[in-house]
Amino acid sequence: METDKHDEQVHTSDAGLTDSHGNTLHSEIDLGDHHEEATDESLEEVHVDYSHHTKQQLAALIKDLAKDENFKHVDAVLREIKPLYDDMREKERAEALLRFIGAGGVNEDFDYKGDESDMIFDANFKLIRDRRAQYVRQQEERKGDNLKRKEDLLERIRVLADQENSDNQFEQFKELQKEWKTIGPVPGPQAKTLWANYHALVDRFYDNQSIYFELKELDRRRNLEAKAELCLRAEKLAEVAIIKDAIRELNELHHEFKHIGPVPKDDKEAIWQRFKAASDAVYAKRDAYLQNLQQELNVNLDHKAKLSDEVQEFANYQSDRIKEWNQKTKEILDIQKRWETVGGLPRAKAKEVNRKFWSAFKAFFNNKNTFFKKLDEERDRNLQMKNDLVQKALALKESNDWERTSNELKSLQQKWKEVGPVPEKFREKVFAEFKEACDYFFEQRRTQHGKVENEQVENLRAKEQVCQQLEAHTANGTASAEALKELQDQFNAIGFVPKKDITTIRNRYHEAVDKFVEAIQGFSEEDKNKLLLENELSDLKNDPMADRKIFQKEQAIRKKIGKIENDISLWKNNLEFFSRSQNADSVRTEFNEKIREATDHLKQLKDQLKLLKTV
Structure with missing residues (x-):
């Protein structure tokens, strides 16, 4: 047919x-x-930001990638993480070189081997590269095999199309079509020609057969x-x-x-x-x-x-206070939590926004780490200095040279006060060791010499005389800052008084100083408060518990500052309320006066805080 x-x-x-x-x-x-x-490009996965990953996380990530069979996904992730990892490694290498040179080495002798993460990253990167190359070779080989199979199949279709009709010729042709469909892709340059030849032979089959x-x-x-x-x-x-x-x-x-x-x-x-x-x-x-x-x-x-x-x-936050660093850390971590609750971003903008956020985030913690590292180093140095003073005090505690040793221990105590704070976990222990050594010597001295009591009585009389001079200046109207400094130094230079008289003479001295300062002519309230604080700090310096008391004083001032700032804010809000009401002039005047007085007091407290930081 x-x-x-x-x-x-x-x-x-x-x-x-x-x-x-x-x-x-x-x-x-x-x-x-x-x-x-269009689908492959439109539905690609939302971009993942790796800029805040650590080296260890990136090394673990590439280790997982080495097992992934989806090389398109693997290449996309590698393009993101390889530059990040190289930057981290180069930074560590530069820091290691600086330490090497700082230790006396020369640049030519420097050999940087990296750490375990570097070995993991490099080994898996090479593994991925080798597996990808092997995969590409296999794909090309498979395409070449497919090309040969399809060329052979075309020849079989050509032979079938040109044959005389037979009973099962059409079934053979359909089987060849099924076989053609099952063969995979071929090299791109030959694909279009193969399809054209295939359809031409299909046309020839239908044209030439008597079906x-x-x-x-x-x-x-x-x-x-x-x-x-x-x-x-x-x-x-x-x-x-x-x-x-x-x-x-x-x-x-x-x-x-x-x-x-x-x-x-x-x-x-x-x-x-x-x-x-x-x-x-x-x-x-x-x-x-x-x-x-x-x-x-x-x-x-x-x-x-x-x-x-x-x-x-x-990003550029700086402070010399631990509490303020901790408060800022709490604030930035709260922002991070809000950041993490937000979903994905447009791919074109994700990298820029992520880099901006995490750069500032990392800068803050780098600055914080630098501060605490410096603080720890300083406190470690202070601990070493105080341990040295402890050893010197222990070496002197058994001495019978009372006068010389007493002066040496007093000198050590003065040096102790000049040394800054030590790590918190060692503070009580090292102070207890130093105090025990000093107390042991002075107790031995008191035991050996009954004259100690007489000395303390004399010290009491000397301190009473200083108090009398303060009271005389106050009564005569000759009080001055210079006189106060001189009498203050005299009082602090006088030694111990009988234990039962300590509280009495201290109260008399502080009361005399308060009246003395109040009687100084030409001084503002701010100047007087500053002078009183300086006197109080000078007194604190001679106290073995100076660090703790100064800290407590600082906390008390900060608490007052916080309360006054809250009061001022509340009063200003009330002023805005009264500004919308009629016949409220007297109330506004009252609140303005409160704000003015509180502002002046706030300034005085902040000045006191600055002065306290100099101790």
């Missing part, structure tokens, strides 16, 4: 599909490939049923909740649709339009999803941009 000359045979071309007259047709193959390509028209129509009806089944599956994809899964399955359906043979001519356009409509419904759902996703990412971008701006003030 002659071949049906009315069947339009389909050929591939650069623009899509053409009929036997060379007219371009709307092709499900062309549209399917286009949508598949009954009914048999051809039966085959095409079967193809129509197969494509209708694909349409039904494609239509159901619009109900799939996870859009990425729907797109992935739709691409597979396009691949199957592409490889199913021709359908009856009258049904060709209808079946394609049905499949295209089902595809368009899924693509529309994808487009809506991407649009909503982009809106969400832009909202996230606004949130994170504000947090990035907010954290910038921490």
Whole structure:
């Protein structure tokens, strides 16, 4: 039976599909490939920021990547983390070189080997590179094998197409078509030519074979049923909740649709339009999803941009107070928690916003670490100095040279006061050791010499005389800051008094100083308060518990400052309220006076705090 000359045979071309007259047709193959390509790019994963990872985390990450078979994902992650890791390694190498040179080495002798993380990172990076190269070679070899198989198959189809009719010739041809479909990709330059030759041979087969028209129509009806089944599956994809899964399955359906043979001519356009409509419904759902996703990412971008701006003030923060560093740390960690609750960002903007946030974040903690490192180093030096003083005191505690040893121990006590604070966990222990050594000697001296009591009585009389001079100046109107300094030095230079008289003479002295300062002519209240504080600090310096008492004094002043600042803020808020009411002039005047007085007091307290820091 002659071949049906009315069947339009389909050929591939650069623009899509053409009929036997060379007219371009709307092709499900062309549209399917286009949508598949757009899908891969549109639905790529949200960008992950690795800039705040440590070296150990990056080394662990590349170790996992070495097991990943998805080389596209592996390459994308490596492009992110390799420059970060190299920067960290180069920074550590530079620091090691500085330490090497600082220890007396020369640049030419420096050999940096890195740490365990470097070895892990380099070994896995090389492993990934080797596995990828092997994978590419295997893919190229496989494509070459596929090319040879398809070329052999084309020759078999050519031979079959040119043979005389036989009973099972059509079945053989369909088997060859199935085999063609199962063969994988071939090298790109040969792919288009292979497809053109394949379709040309298919056309030749149908043109040259004496197959009954009914048999051809039966085959095409079967193809129509197969494509209708694909349409039904494609239509159901619009109900799939996870859009990425729907797109992935739709691409597979396009691949199957592409490889199913021709359908009856009258049904060709209808079946394609049905499949295209089902595809368009899924693509529309994808487009809506991407649009909503982009809106969400832009909202996230606004949130994170504000947090990035907010954290910038921490980048250059400096303080010499531990409590203030701890407070700032609490604040920045709160910002970090808010940052982590925000979702992903648009890929184009993610790197810039992340870098801005984490750069300021890291700068703050670098500054904090530098402060505490310096503080620890200083306190360690102070601990060593105080331990040295303890050893000297222990060496003197058994001495019988009372006068010389007493002077030496007093000198050690003075040096002790001049040494700054030590690490908290050693503070009580080292002080107890020093005090015990000093107390032991002085107790021995008191035991051996009854004159100690007489000396203390004399010291009491001397301190009473200083108090009398202070009281005389106050009564005569000759009080002055210079006289106070001189009498203060005299009082502090006098030794111990009888234990039962300590509180009495101390109270008399402080009361005399208070009245003395109050009687100084030409001094403002601020100057008088400063003078009283200086006197109190001078007294504290001679106290073995000076560190603790000065700290307690500082905390008391800070507490007052905090209360006054809160009061001022409250009064100012009340003023804004009264400014909107009538007949409130007297109230506003009262509140303004309170604010003025509190501001003056606040300034005095802050000046006292500055003075306290000099001790």
